[in-house]
Amino acid sequence: MTLLDCLRDNLGLTGAHAGCEHGVCGACTILIDGVAVRACLMFAVQADGVAITTIEGLSPGPGELSVLQDAFCETHGLQCGYCTPAMILAAHALLAANPAPTRDDIVEAISGNICRCTGYAQIVEAIALAAERMRGANVPPETARGGSP
Amino acid sequence: MSRFRFVSSDRRVREDRRFVVGKGRFAADVMPSGTHHVALVTSPHPAARIVVDKRAALAMPGVAYVLDGRELAAATQPLAAGLDTPQVPRRPLAVDVARYAGEWVAAVVADTRARAEDAAEHVQVIYDPLPFVLDAEEALAPTSPPVHAEHGSNVLLDRTFVWGDVEGDFAASPHRLALRVKWGRSSTVPIETFGVVASWDPWRELLDVWASIQMPKFPDQLAAALRLPGSSVRVHNDVDVGGSYGVKRGIKHAVLVGYLSRRLGLPVRLIEDRLENMQGGDAHGPERLFDVEVAFDDAGVIRSLKMQALDNVGAYAGRSPFQLGKPVGAIVGPYRIASVQYRAIAVTTNKTVQEAVRAFGQSPTNYAIERTIDEVANRLGLDRLEVRRRNLIRRDEFPYTIPSGTTYDSGDYHAVIDKVLARTGYGELIEARDRLRADGRLAGLGIAACLEPSGGNSAFEPLLNPKNTTTTWMDSCRISVDLSGAITATMHTSSSGQGHETLVGTAIGEVLEVDPDRIRVVRPDSLESLPSNSPVGSRMAIMLGGAAFHAAHKLKAKLIAIAAHDLGIPPDRAIYREGGVCDAATPERRLGWPDLVTIAHRQFHRLPPDVEPGLSVSHVMQVPTGGTLPTADGRVQMYPCFSFEFHLVLLAIDPELGRTEIARYLVGHDCGTVINPKIVRGMTMGGIAHGIGAALYEEFAHDEHGQLVTQTFMDYVMPSSHEVPPVEIVHHATPSPHTVFGQKGSGESGYLGAPAAIASAVNDALRPLGISVNRTPIKMAWLSDLIAEVKARS
Numbered sequence: 001m002t003l004l005d006c007l008r009d010n011l012g013l014t015g016a017h018a019g020c021e022h023g024v025c026g027a028c029t030i031l032i033d034g035v036a037v038r039a040c041l042m043f044a045v046q047a048d049g050v051a052i053t054t055i056e057g058l059s060p061g062p063g064e065l066s067v068l069q070d071a072f073c074e075t076h077g078l079q080c081g082y083c084t085p086a087m088i089l090a091a092h093a094l095l096a097a098n099p100a101p102t103r104d105d106i107v108e109a110i111s112g113n114i115c116r117c118t119g120y121a122q123i124v125e126a127i128a129l130a131a132e133r134m135r136g137a138n139v140p141p142e143t144a145r146g147g148s149p
Numbered sequence: 150m151s152r153f154r155f156v157s158s159d160r161r162v163r164e165d166r167r168f169v170v171g172k173g174r175f176a177a178d179v180m181p182s183g184t185h186h187v188a189l190v191t192s193p194h195p196a197a198r199i200v201v202d203k204r205a206a207l208a209m210p211g212v213a214y215v216l217d218g219r220e221l222a223a224a225t226q227p228l229a230a231g232l233d234t235p236q237v238p239r240r241p242l243a244v245d246v247a248r249y250a251g252e253w254v255a256a257v258v259a260d261t262r263a264r265a266e267d268a269a270e271h272v273q274v275i276y277d278p279l280p281f282v283l284d285a286e287e288a289l290a291p292t293s294p295p296v297h298a299e300h301g302s303n304v305l306l307d308r309t310f311v312w313g314d315v316e317g318d319f320a321a322s323p324h325r326l327a328l329r330v331k332w333g334r335s336s337t338v339p340i341e342t343f344g345v346v347a348s349w350d351p352w353r354e355l356l357d358v359w360a361s362i363q364m365p366k367f368p369d370q371l372a373a374a375l376r377l378p379g380s381s382v383r384v385h386n387d388v389d390v391g392g393s394y395g396v397k398r399g400i401k402h403a404v405l406v407g408y409l410s411r412r413l414g415l416p417v418r419l420i421e422d423r424l425e426n427m428q429g430g431d432a433h434g435p436e437r438l439f440d441v442e443v444a445f446d447d448a449g450v451i452r453s454l455k456m457q458a459l460d461n462v463g464a465y466a467g468r469s470p471f472q473l474g475k476p477v478g479a480i481v482g483p484y485r486i487a488s489v490q491y492r493a494i495a496v497t498t499n500k501t502v503q504e505a506v507r508a509f510g511q512s513p514t515n516y517a518i519e520r521t522i523d524e525v526a527n528r529l530g531l532d533r534l535e536v537r538r539r540n541l542i543r544r545d546e547f548p549y550t551i552p553s554g555t556t557y558d559s560g561d562y563h564a565v566i567d568k569v570l571a572r573t574g575y576g577e578l579i580e581a582r583d584r585l586r587a588d589g590r591l592a593g594l595g596i597a598a599c600l601e602p603s604g605g606n607s608a609f610e611p612l613l614n615p616k617n618t619t620t621t622w623m624d625s626c627r628i629s630v631d632l633s634g635a636i637t638a639t640m641h642t643s644s645s646g647q648g649h650e651t652l653v654g655t656a657i658g659e660v661l662e663v664d665p666d667r668i669r670v671v672r673p674d675s676l677e678s679l680p681s682n683s684p685v686g687s688r689m690a691i692m693l694g695g696a697a698f699h700a701a702h703k704l705k706a707k708l709i710a711i712a713a714h715d716l717g718i719p720p721d722r723a724i725y726r727e728g729g730v731c732d733a734a735t736p737e738r739r740l741g742w743p744d745l746v747t748i749a750h751r752q753f754h755r756l757p758p759d760v761e762p763g764l765s766v767s768h769v770m771q772v773p774t775g776g777t778l779p780t781a782d783g784r785v786q787m788y789p790c791f792s793f794e795f796h797l798v799l800l801a802i803d804p805e806l807g808r809t810e811i812a813r814y815l816v817g818h819d820c821g822t823v824i825n826p827k828i829v830r831g832m833t834m835g836g837i838a839h840g841i842g843a844a845l846y847e848e849f850a851h852d853e854h855g856q857l858v859t860q861t862f863m864d865y866v867m868p869s870s871h872e873v874p875p876v877e878i879v880h881h882a883t884p885s886p887h888t889v890f891g892q893k894g895s896g897e898s899g900y901l902g903a904p905a906a907i908a909s910a911v912n913d914a915l916r917p918l919g920i921s922v923n924r925t926p927i928k929m930a931w932l933s934d935l936i937a938e939v940k941a942r943s
Binding site for chain 2: 008013014015016017018021022055056059065070072078080081083107108110112114115116117119120123124
C-alpha cells in the first residue's frame, strides 16, 4: 500500500490528493521530517518511525489559518484547490529552511508541483507575502508558521 | 471612484478557506459505507472485434461483478450525441467492436480498487484486429475504413456557410494568400482525474451521484441513459471539482457506475487513474487542420476570408463537434472582414474521443486567424501591429454585426493596445528583440489579439443540428431570508475553481447593500435545484451573477412593498438603504431589517394583500440577446458579450537546442466590469499558462499503430512554474450594455490569445532563417531539428 493510499483510505487524511500517481504532478506532497516528499512514490511501511506532516497539521486550530495559508487566501493563490494542500506544504518546507526566499527560490521550490489553474503568479506572491509577514511577526517563528512539522 | 460598493473591489475569494486547509470535498473523498470500486479493461488495439470472457476474473478474490458492453447496451440508452448521427452510438463500454486503443471494453467491480485492478488483468478478451484510420484527411477519403460501418463514412459533419459576397470580394481584391495551419491534439488535463460515486436506493428508487463534472444538463442525460425518470437521479452539486476547463463531461463514467450500483445494490465508484484518464477518459481536445484564404488590399485591409476547419473528433462524438460551431460567433475575430466562407468538417478516426476544451474550439480558430494576419503583413512588408490596427473594429462601430450574424456588444480595441504600449513602447520591444538577436539567439516578438465570446447560449446546437431547437440556456438563483434575518442563496451546478460562491455573494451584497461575506451560498442537489446549465461558455459572471442580481432585486422589491404597506405610503416613496426601508418624506419613519423579516415571517396581518408570507425569491435568467433559431444560411447570435485581449510576447530560442525562453509577456485585457479582481487575474494568468502549454509542450501523440505514446505526465508535458513567466496585465474596462454590472467573461481569453502570440513570436524569430512553422505544439526537439536542417541546407 502506498503512503498516499494509507493516509487517505486508512487514516482519513484526504487533504493529500492523487494526481498522476507516478511522481510528476506533486499533488500528493507531504512532509517527512520536514522535507517535501511525494506520498504516491512511497510505501506506507517505509514511513515507520518518521514524522509526517499533512495539510491537516498546518492549521493552528479549528477555523484558523497559518500565516502561509492566510497568504494564499490573500493573493488568491489557488482556484480549484486540488493542488493547493501540496503546494502549501512545499512552500512550508521552503520557508522553514529559507525565511527570505528570492522569486527564483520560490519558483524552484514549487516547480515539482503542477498547478493547472493559476499560472503560478498568485502562488509565488502568496509565498513571498507569507515570508514577509513571518519575518515581520513579533512572535517566535515556529508559531507564526502554524507549528513545527 | 467606483459606482459599486463591493463589485470590482479587491475582496477575498470565499472558497479559498476550505481548500488551503485541505477541506475541499472532491469526488474521491466521498466514500459511502460498503462502496465497491471499478477498474477498467481497455483495448490495446485501435480497431478490433472483441469477445469478452469474464470467468477467470469473476473467480478472483473480492470481485463482485464483471460487466461487458453487451449487457450494458441492452439495459441503457446510448449517450446523448450533439449532431444528428444515430448510426454513431456512443456507449460507456465497447459493444462487439473497440474503436480506439484505450477504449473501455469491460468493467470489474471489487471490494477494493487494488483487487479490481488485479481482476481486470484476468478478464480474457479475444481481439480480432480491424483496419483503422488515424489521420483526419485520410478519414475523409471515401476509401478509408469507416470507424462506424453503419454510418457509411467517417464524415459526421460537413457544412459550408457563405456570409456575404465572398467571391465578389475575392475578385475585387488585389492580393490573396492561402495558409494551412494545424492545431495539435492537446487538452486541459486537470490534476484531478475524473471521479464518480453512485449509490442506488431500491426502496426510495433513487440514485445518488457525486461526480467531478462540468457537463450541461448532466442529471437529465444520466437519467435518460439509465432509463430512469429525472426525479430518480439526484446529483449532488456540492462536490468540489479539481479543475476541468471544459473536459470533465463524465457522462459515460456516470452511466457505467449508475448501472452497476443498481445492478449490485451497492455504492460503486470509479476514480480514474492517470492512464485510464489519458487513454480513454474525457481527456482529449480538438485536433484541427485549417485551410485559410484571405483577400486583401495594398494597405493590408482584409476584405474576405475563406476558412476550412477539418476536425478529428476521435472514435465517437458527444458534444465535441459543436466546437466547430461556436467559432461562427467570432469567425472574423476582432477584425472588420466583410464576407466569410466557412466550411466545418468533423470526421471520426480511431483515436480517443474528443471532449470540450476551454473556449470550445475558439482558441484553434483564433490561432488560424492570427497566423493569417501575420502572413498578410509579411506578404506586403508591413508591420504586423499596424496591419492589425487597420483591420480592427473601431470603438464607434459598436454594436458591430459580423457576417455570420452575431452582433458584438462593445469594445475599444485600439485603446487596449495603446494602453499596453504605454507600458512599454513597441520600438523598445523591437530593440530588445534585436539585442537578443545580436547575442546570437533567435528572437521574436509575438503579437496576437483575440475575442472571448461569453455568456454561452449554446446556439451552436440548432446551428449544426436541425433537429435541435434549443434557444434558451438559463441559469438561476434563489434567495431566502430566514427568521433570524440571515441570507442564504443558491446556485445549481458544481464548480471547478471559478469562485462562483464569491460571485453570488458579491452580486447579492451589491444589490441589498449588505456585506457579501454575511450571505451563505449553497448548492442544492439536482432535485432541489432551479433550471441551470453549467459553468461552460464563459457564462457564469454574466448568467449566475445576473440571476443573483435579479433575484436580489425581487427580494428588495418585496421588502419595499412590505414596508410601504406598513408605513402607509405609496411604494415609490419608500427608500431602501442597507437592509432598511424609510419614508422619503419623513426618513425617521423607518423599518429595519429585523422588522421587515418579522413581518414577512410572522405577521400576516401586516403584509400587503397580494404578498406571500416569508422571504424567498428566485430568478431564472435567459441569456441576454439571441433567443431565436439560426437563419437558413446559418446566421445566429452566438453569445451576447465579447471580451478582448491583446498579447505581446518577446521570446528567444536557443538555436542549438530549440529551447524557448519567454523574456517578456504583456497582455491588455478588457472583460468589461471586473467583479472580483483576484479571480479575473487568476483566470487570465491560468489561461496564458495553459496556452503556453498548448503552443509549446502539450500533445496527445499517437504512433502509426494507433497507440497513444503520451500516456504519462513525463510525456505529456505541462508548464511548471519554470515555464510560465511573469506576465504584465494591463486592464481596460468597456462595460457590456447587456449585463447587470457591465461584466463580460474572463475564463478563456488567456488561452485564446497565448497560443497565437507564442506562435507569432516563434515565427518572427525564425524569419531571418526564411522559414515559418504552422503547427502546434512547437516542441523543442522538433524545432531544433528544423533549425538544424535549415542551417545544414544553407
